[in-house]
Amino acid sequence: MTQIIEGGAVSQLKALIKAIGYNKNVDIEFATVLSPLPDIRIKIDNMPVELDADDVVVCEHLRDHKREVAINGGEIVEMTVMSPIKAGDRVAIAMYADNQGYLVLDRI
Template identity: 50%
Template structure:
């Protein structure tokens, strides 16, 4: 299946690709806004009248913050990556377990990426 060329921001492009590929009952992509940051994160979905709380969410390591030990030319250094999700951030989420849980796929960036 060939996809047609899509104009617009990243979110618009993602939405249009999903429309072109068709609905998949096992995969629902939602968009929302972070209401409260980690560790007690809350996310308000665009098309729902409720907020997701920490126990409803799976958050990828790179969004939560982490540390890594690197070795450069034989010298070890610890690099800390801080959490990147802040209140007001727009996020893309994938629903699973029949809407009981969501994984935050990524933070959306740029003014043109409004769902």
């Protein structure tokens, strides 16, 4: 049976994650990036404190990182992928270890 989740896209995503991926040891929350990497600051919705770079772990695909690529089947070269995170971006955060650890999962 299909269940319709009410609300906008963000609230629907949050409800879906909680419904199918709920783990009592991990909570998924939404947040706003106040300043980008490397000195990232984040404000989680409905929390009074701001998190800084010492408080969060950011997934590799959101940080500057290097990749080996071949363009059009050509020679393999190393490419630097720059962080896509900017101030004002909305992100999904996993809170773990009784809300003492924070992992930035992705932009939303």
